[in-house]
Amino acid sequence: MNEPSMSQKEFISKEKRHKSQVRICRVMLLVLLLALWELCAELGMIDSFIFSSPTRIWKCFGKMAGDGSIFLHIGVTLLETLVSFFLVVVIGVAAAVALWASRSLSEVLEPYLVMMNSLPKSALAPLLIVWLGNHMRTIIVAAVSVAVFGSILTLHTGFMQTDQDKIRLIQSLGGTKRDVLTKVLIPSSVPLIISNMKVNVGLCLVGVIIGEFLSAKAGLGYLIIYASQVFSCEYRLTGNHMPPRLRASVTVQVGLCACRADRVINWAREQKSHRRRRFSWIFASCCERV
Amino acid sequence: MKTKLEVKGLCYSYHTMEGETQALLDISFDVKDGEFFVIVGPSGCGKSTLLSLLCGLMEPESGSILIDGAPGEPSRAAMGYMLQRDHLLEWRTIFSNISLGLEIQNRLDEKAEKELIHMLDTYGLSQFKDARPGQLSGGMRQRAALIRTLALKPDILLLDEPFSALDYQTRLEVCDDISTIIRTQKKTAVLITHDLSEAISVADRILVLSSRPGRVKNVIPVTFDPKYDRPLTRRNAPEFSAYFNQLWKELRDHE
Secondary structure (H helix, E strand, O other): OOOOOHHHHHHHHHHHHHHHHHHHHHHHHHHHHHHHHHHHHHOOOOOHHHHOOHHHHHHHHHHHHHHOHHHHHHHHHHHHHHHHHHHHHHHHHHHHHHHHHOHHHHHHHHHHHHHHHHOOHHHHHHHHHHHHOOOHHHHHHHHHHHHHHHHHHHHHHHHHOOOHHHHHHHHHOOOOHHHHHHHHHHHHOHHHHHHHHHHHHHHHHHHHHHHHHHOOOOOHHHHHHHHHHHHHHHHHHHHHHOOHHHHHHHHHHHHHHHHHHHHHHHHHHHHHHHHHHHHHHHHHHHHHHO | OOEEEEEEEEEEEEEEOOEEEEEEEEEEEEEEOOOEEEEEOOOOOOHHHHHHHHHOOOOOOEEEEEEOOEOOOOOHHHEEEEOOOOOOOOOOOHHHHHOHHHHHOOOOOHHHHHHHHHHHHHOOOHHHOOOOHHHOOHHHHHHHHHHHHHOOOOOEEEEEOOOOOOOHHHHHHHHHHHHHHHHHOOOEEEEEEOOHHHHHHHOOEEEEEOOOOEOEEEEEEOOOOOOOOOHHHHOOOOHHHHHHHHHHHHHHOOO
């Protein structure tokens, strides 16, 4: 290897400096915001009863971690989110392929899909409980219903934009519609499917929380509802003297949900950016072997 | 020489709700075995439509296409179609790109793989066997696309402006390259182009189409002194400009 030139070295150190600056600023911003929150609460500039404060949330979390209850709730929510996410991806891709394969089917179903997608799913959730009972199943169905229709519409639009010449290529090589599907359509749509998955993780979590608001015995949504109900009950009884633990627990759940989901998504994103190309090729070649 | 491909009274129209567009009207010609047949015409004269019909991707409204005198729809196995762009699939290596056709037709066995590797050797791509298409230059990509087409051992090669996406210098080289390959393999080829000098430099005969609806205006035989056998040297031949002017006049001539 040749020794890199001065200007190349300078460029690299400049890039590195820039990256570390960005990293430091990110952390500093978080610390600053937390400190500001804490300070305002301590000085009484905001009402710590309503807004809570970072130390209180941390204490509450420590307590719940101590008796293990927080992990149960996180685990349940995570499980429900992952199951519904998996279902959304499978149903979404399968339905989009079916719509792509049949022009008549897609034209017949299109207005229904648009309608179903714009339906307020949180309003549908109480009905689902009546229909399906008070199970985890209901929550998963609610979460799937939030994400699946939009997913089908996006994937179908993407599939329809596949390069027509590549389809002609497969046909000219004697391929059938099945070959077009496995050799061109799915592999060329891998980036689309991945970006659609990213959106779906978030939507599934929203759906799970909505479901847990209404019917659950455990999970973060259940915890939020529980806390806010106890809060409002005690609020009437004890006014401003409610124990700070409960108010904090409301906040900690919300914060934790967001943080948890972010972690998962961030991890996935990092994995992808490292191995995106490799991954999509492996994924693509797997598809082709089907 | 016997006739390889015979086209009789071919017509084709495109239909939309707004109306019908006649693309091809009563096209008839024949191509001899081992001949390099070139079709030129103004843009929008239905050149690509004609190739899609020959390849069997679309059904003609009327008329017939005979291969070796046999009627019925042209079988795709007999036709190798090379598109305007190389369309190598980015998620596959060069080797799995050139074996795509065999894979689709379930004909990829050890013997076929050996032949493909031999072809990569012959066309100077052996070191790129496991490379991704993005690592190849435009000319190499086009050669890989040609191997993909030749791998199916087609009787007739259909080339739809296969050099038009390349820059001028590469275009001359690849055109020289590919037409030499096709000639040494003694394949029958039908090339579609709008580039007149390209047509003259490779053709045995040139068919001139009129503007829409496409009709056969003329078929011009092209003969050069044997010492000008390659496309690049043909461009230096004294007859070249005479052919060019003749073609130019044919195309300009609006009836």
